[in-house]
Amino acid sequence: MTMSSGSAESVATPAPFRPDEAMPLRQPGVGRAAATGVPPVRFVDLQAEYRELQGEIDAALAQVIQCAEFVLGRPVAEFENAFARYCETAHAVGVDSGFSALELALRAFGVGPGDEVITAANTFYATVAAIISCGATPVLVDADPETATLDVHALERAITPATRAIVPVHLYGHAADMAPIVELAHVHGLRVLEDACQAHGGRYRGRRTGGLGDAAAFSFYPSKNLGAFGDGGMVVTDDEEVADRLRLLRNLGAPEPNQHQIRGYNRRLDGLQAAVLMAKLPWLDHRNVQRQRLAARYAQQLAGLPVVLPNTAPWAEHVFHLYVVRAPDRDRVRALLTGAGVETGIHYPVPIHLQRAHADLGYLPGDFPVAETLSREILSLPMHPALTDGDVDRVADALAAAF
Ligand SMILES: *Cc1c(COP(=O)(O)O)cnc(C)c1O
Numbered sequence: 070m071t072m073s074s075g076s077a078e079s080v081a082t083p084a085p086f087r088p089d090e091a092m093p094l095r096q097p098g099v100g101r102a103a104a105t106g107v108p109p110v111r112f113v114d115l116q117a118e119y120r121e122l123q124g125e126i127d128a129a130l131a132q133v134i135q136c137a138e139f140v141l142g143r144p145v146a147e148f149e150n151a152f153a154r155y156c157e158t159a160h161a162v163g164v165d166s167g168f169s170a171l172e173l174a175l176r177a178f179g180v181g182p183g184d185e186v187i188t189a190a191n192t193f194y195a196t197v198a199a200i201i202s203c204g205a206t207p208v209l210v211d212a213d214p215e216t217a218t219l220d221v222h223a224l225e226r227a228i229t230p231a232t233r234a235i236v237p238v239h240l241y242g243h244a245a246d247m248a249p250i251v252e253l254a255h256v257h258g259l260r261v262l263e264d265a266c267q268a269h270g271g272r273y274r275g276r277r278t279g280g281l282g283d284a285a286a287f288s289f290y291p292s293k294n295l296g297a298f299g300d301g302g303m304v305v306t307d308d309e310e311v312a313d314r315l316r317l318l319r320n321l322g323a324p325e326p327n328q329h330q331i332r333g334y335n336r337r338l339d340g341l342q343a344a345v346l347m348a349k350l351p352w353l354d355h356r357n358v359q360r361q362r363l364a365a366r367y368a369q370q371l372a373g374l375p376v377v378l379p380n381t382a383p384w385a386e387h388v389f390h391l392y393v394v395r396a397p398d399r400d401r402v403r404a405l406l407t408g409a410g411v412e413t414g415i416h417y418p419v420p421i422h423l424q425r426a427h428a429d430l431g432y433l434p435g436d437f438p439v440a441e442t443l444s445r446e447i448l449s450l451p452m453h454p455a456l457t458d459g460d461v462d463r464v465a466d467a468l469a470a471a472f
Pocket of ligand 1: 166168192195287300301
């Protein structure tokens with residue numbers, strides 16, 4: 070029989086989907102230790118999280134399916150109210166991703182073409198993509214070497230007459246130094262949008278991340294500290310006008326069907342995602358405490374090794390979305406950890422200004438030395454609430470062996 074692409078034989082009948090055989094989400098370079106029978110130390114473990122809360126989550130999903138409120142509606146409104154209360158803000162507006170939360174918040178501020186928006190050179194790509202998506206020009210600044218968040222002095226130097234907004238990023242779950250940033254914004258008449266996509270439940274000088282600027286963007290990507298079963302996002306704000314604009318922007322500019330008051334988008338949050346998030350929200354603080362406890366154990370077990378541990382500034386309550394160390398000869402160390410069955414990540418290996426997509430912004434290697442050094446040295450170790458003390462010790466042993 071000859072192979073022909075259109076033949077019936079080439080179309081395999083798909084095997085029935087069996088959830089227990091589903092492939093877990095994988096980091097690139099999963100440990101070869103699996104071959105020796107020792108399961109790898111997982112970087113994140115979404116399956117463990119589901120098993121813990123399966124009863125609540127399944128019931129919440131069934132309820133949405135029965136009432137069939139799949140887009141916005143009561144499930145979304147209920148979660149918005151709960152999340153606003155959690156963040157200690159007046160309003161929360163659910164959207165379809167963290168990227169949309171960032172972009173629509175900037176649009177709600179009135180940011181557009183000709184405006185400059187200042188953010189960090191060492192952030193996730195979406196922060197900057199959102200600025201570009203609303204037509205504004207991103208202006209990057211370097212990181213503070215102690216906290217890897219925005220360097221406030223560099224920020225001050227980057228302000229021009231065209232600057233409209235600042236987007237500080239609470240990177241890895243550690244708040245940026247918001248007081249001087251908000252002060253600068255006040256002096257120069259700028260808006261502040263927190264990128265809180267990695268900092269659900271974190272605090273800055275006792276106040277929740279998300280309630281510190283004019284608005285804040287959250288992501289509910291599955292692996293975030295509060296994650297949906299797909300994409301989702303939220304903007305929180307105390308500014309009623311911004312919240313009202315966001316409700317229009319996410320829903321084609323229409324407060325009611327067929328009445329389009331402004332040009333908008335379809336960036337709504339789904340009812341099923343809201344139900345999952347609502348079921349998980351009561352556990353968020355507890356899960357953040359577990360992360361903090363694991364971080365403390367890492368600090369204990371890694372003491373004495375030639376790695377720089379994550380710093381927590383006196384103003385911050387760190388919620389360890391990621392546990393990021395700095396290691397000399399990072400790529401060699403990472404390969405050895407992979408060989409020992411320890412999954413790791415790099416957040417992020419290429420700073421924003423050196424991404425090929427941003428060649429037209431005109432930045433050069435050397436422009437942001439701290440961000441560039443970090444990108445070569447940082448290594449994210451496994452961090453999720455289902456990690457055991459034994460897992461942390463295994464990671465520490467593997468690191469010790471690597472040196
Ligand atoms: C995850 C993340 C985003 C984007 O969120 P999505 O929901 O994936 O669009 C933006 N900024 C930071 C810092 C993030 O970690």
